[in-house]
Amino acid sequence: MQEPRKDILDFLKTQGFLNEKTVLQDNDSLSETGVIDSITLLQLIDFLESKYKIQIPVEMITPENFDTLAGISQSVMTLKNG
Amino acid sequence: MAKAAHYCKKCVLDSTTPGISISADTGLCQFCEKFTPLSPEKKEEYHARMDALLKSPKKQGKYDVIFALSGGVDSSYTLYRLKKEYPRLRILAVQFDNGFISETALQNAQNFCDLTKSTYLRLALDQSALRDTFSKAANSRDAYPGTAKYRASDICNTCISIIKQKIIELALTTKAPYIVFAFSPGQTDAPFVTLTKPFLVWMRKIFEGNLKAMGVTDRDAYLIDAQCIQPGSPEPEVTIIHPFLVWDYDKPAFKKECIRLGWIDPDLKDHNSSNCLLNAFAIKNHLDKYHIHSYAYDLAALVRQGNMKREDAQEKLHVDVTDASIDEVQRKLNL
Numbered sequence: 001m002q003e004p005r006k007d008i009l010d011f012l013k014t015q016g017f018l019n020e021k022t023v024l025q026d027n028d029s030l031s032e033t034g035v036i037d038s039i040t041l042l043q044l045i046d047f048l049e050s051k052y053k054i055q056i057p058v059e060m061i062t063p064e065n066f067d068t069l070a071g072i073s074q075s076v077m078t079l080k081n082g
Numbered sequence: 083m084a085k086a087a088h089y090c091k092k093c094v095l096d097s098t099t100p101g102i103s104i105s106a107d108t109g110l111c112q113f114c115e116k117f118t119p120l121s122p123e124k125k126e127e128y129h130a131r132m133d134a135l136l137k138s139p140k141k142q143g144k145y146d147v148i149f150a151l152s153g154g155v156d157s158s159y160t161l162y163r164l165k166k167e168y169p170r171l172r173i174l175a176v177q178f179d180n181g182f183i184s185e186t187a188l189q190n191a192q193n194f195c196d197l198t199k200s201t202y203l204r205l206a207l208d209q210s211a212l213r214d215t216f217s218k219a220a221n222s223r224d225a226y227p228g229t230a231k232y233r234a235s236d237i238c239n240t241c242i243s244i245i246k247q248k249i250i251e252l253a254l255t256t257k258a259p260y261i262v263f264a265f266s267p268g269q270t271d272a273p274f275v276t277l278t279k280p281f282l283v284w285m286r287k288i289f290e291g292n293l294k295a296m297g298v299t300d301r302d303a304y305l306i307d308a309q310c311i312q313p314g315s316p317e318p319e320v321t322i323i324h325p326f327l328v329w330d331y332d333k334p335a336f337k338k339e340c341i342r343l344g345w346i347d348p349d350l351k352d353h354n355s356s357n358c359l360l361n362a363f364a365i366k367n368h369l370d371k372y373h374i375h376s377y378a379y380d381l382a383a384l385v386r387q388g389n390m391k392r393e394d395a396q397e398k399l400h401v402d403v404t405d406a407s408i409d410e411v412q413r414k415l416n417l
Contacts, residue, residue: 015229036227036229037288038288039270040227040229042270042275058281059278
């Protein structure tokens with residue numbers, strides 16, 4: 001699970017302007033902490049699809065799966081190991 | 083002493099903007115360093131998908147497309163080209179009246195609806211409440227996340243979020259399968275967005291949180307009607323399309339085409355908007371609060387993609403703080 005987590009954090013630092021000093025816990029809400037909005041979320045999905053060569057089904061894009069580092073990492077691993 | 087600005091040697095971002103770093107090795111900002119242009123194959127794939135969607139849309143309701151029409155040059159051209167390429171489309175063009183739309187933009191919108199035989203809808207909400215909401219946006223700090231702050235001013239984020247919420251609501255209630263926004267390739271990366279109920283519930287919740295953070299108490303009027311997305315309501319069958327991620331974005335060429343078709347260039351001093359009188363004030367307000375020009379990120383992306391000349395983007399980033407519209411807006415917003 002470490003690999004997607006690091007890639008997601010790197011993406012958020014470059015594309016999402018996640019401050020270097022911000023410490024994100026695995027279960028922090030990315031939308032409520034102001035790290036992402038709907039457009040960044042779509043960019044993140046696009047990034048994960050090309051990075052991990054996966055297709056993320058639209059019905060999977062829910063707050064449970066995509067609003068936390070843990071949820072996104074788990075979703076990516078599930079799809080990757082399909 | 084103020085820090086010296088280091089400009090990205092490719093786009094228009096500079097090191098004095100919070101969050102932007104310029105590499106000492108490459109001279110590029112973090113976005114230009116990671117930028118990969120869209121391949122011709124990918125663009126062709128997008129085109130084929132847009133054709134497949136729009137050539138023979140499912141006839142679910144009275145309209146095939148709910149179109150966000152500002153009356154500015156981008157949306158006027160998109161409406162015209164959409165109808166030219168897909169003549170069978172039944173389009174409801176929605177112009178959101180935020181109380182600051184120029185008379186010329188109102189006229190342009192109606193003229194282009196006549197030209198394209200689209201149905202025109204002027205969407206007006208309570209003007210006094212809207213002014214109060216824009217005033218709260220102007221006085222707010224950090225109501226929107228860092229990412230949104232780079233994409234638009236707090237005032238424009240509020241306005242465009244209301245438009246998105248109400249346009250989605252219209253698509254759901256009229257059973258229109260498509261929504262079209264004329265966002266530039268600097269404003270979005272995704273040519274197609276399929277809407278699902280959980281995603282809409284989530285987006286509604288996020289915008290409600292932004293409004294709450296600004297101190298807006300009467301929020302329901304700005305949000306998707308909760309009944310449309312409550313448990314048990316039909317699953318949305320709506321896709322958002324951004325045609326400018328499929329077509330070439332050659333603004334001088336399509337502006338010329340629009341003028342040929344009767345589009346009137348408004349007499350606004352603001353370089354970044356051809357329809358909204360709020361815009362110049364919104365830019366200044368954002369610069370004062372965050373030291374971020376709310377168009378810098380979009381314009382930088384257009385330059386990076388080769389869709390705009392660097393010097394043209396630099397000119398657009400010039401802020402005329404003496405613009406008379408700024409005083410007028412401040413007065414109207416009681417600021």
